[in-house]
Amino acid sequence: MTSDVARIATSTCDKLLAKKDTFGDQCVAVRAELENFAKTCKKLEVSDAAKKKAFDAMIKAMSGTLETTHAIDAFVRALEKVRNDARRGVFDNSGDAFPDEFRKALDAAVESYGEADIDDEPPLKKLRETAGFEKADDADEDVVLDDTHDQGEAALTCPLSTGLLVQPVKARPCGHVYSTASAKAFFKGQGKKCAVFGCDKMLKWSDFVKDKASEIALREARKRRERTQRSQAEEIDDEDDE
Ligand SMILES: [Zn+2]
Known part of the structure; x- marks a missing residue:
């Protein structure tokens, strides 16, 4: 028999997971916008330094978006983990501390997903190509x-x-x-x-x-x-x- 606590935790996670496809809507729109910007960047008839400046500004914006994508992935994984834990009865004896323990478990799972590595993100690599810039690390002439x-x-x-x-x-x-x-x-x-x-x-x-x-x-x-x-x-x- 499933405990009340396990049922609440499981259904909360399930409700959130059911909406996971909508988490990234904004991300997709921002990315499309940035890609257009990268194309424009390449065509600009200005100095390389000026292009680089514009591109750096874009990378900064992009980092935020990547972070969001990464954060969404981390959150989805965390929800799945906590739901499975709840099913196994991990929270059954937590009593009044349940909301707190549930939140802590979720935070810990998000944390353990780690940080986004911008340099290795495929969307960023693609953007650099679109804008005509190399990955900064291997460009000594930059x-x-x-x-x-x-x-x-x-x-x-x-x-x-x-x-x-x-x-x-x-x-x-x-x-x-x-x-x-x-x-x-x-x-x-x-x-x-x-x-x-x-x-x-x-x-x-x-x-x-x-x-x-x-x-x-x-x-x-x-x-x-x-x-x-x-x-x-x-x-x-x-x-x-x-
Ligand atoms: Zn202010």
């Missing part, structure tokens, strides 16, 4: 983007600390991104106005959620910077040899 990466990182700074984002969190009401430590300290207690110039949203710490897209963009920016530093160091080496 020092052209030198002047664009600073701006990329400037967009990844915390409006409070003004330093690069650390553990980025996003304010749900307005979408502005902060470092966890700054936002936590500044927005604790009663609501305060968003620190971004021109944004009037009142925010509380509870309005913030982890921002995976910025985390990925930070990682990409760091990789770009390291690559530039490496190639600059090589140039200096070459000069020393002469």
Whole structure:
């Protein structure tokens, strides 16, 4: 005989799983849009640096979409796992703690799915081809983007600390991104106005959620910077040899 707890957990998962095909609707539309952009990017009659800049902006947007696709996959797998656990009676003895344990099990399953690897995502590879760019890692000649990466990182700074984002969190009401430590300290207690110039949203710490897209963009920016530093160091080496 199935326990009430197992039945509730199972049917909740099943109801959500039944809707899984609708999870990605937005993703598909955004991707189609980005693909058009990649085509336009290739045709632009501007410098390679300018194209690269436009493309980098697109990659940033794309990272968000990929993250969403990845997040959907992770969520679907997690639902299936938790449903199967429930059927096996894992939650039967949890009593009042059931909602909490159910949520924790779901979180843990999502977490264990791991992070998206942008470089290896097929849609991103295809976009790079469409736009006429190589995968950044194997293009040593891409020092052209030198002047664009600073701006990329400037967009990844915390409006409070003004330093690069650390553990980025996003304010749900307005979408502005902060470092966890700054936002936590500044927005604790009663609501305060968003620190971004021109944004009037009142925010509380509870309005913030982890921002995976910025985390990925930070990682990409760091990789770009390291690559530039490496190639600059090589140039200096070459000069020393002469
Ligand atoms: Zn804001």
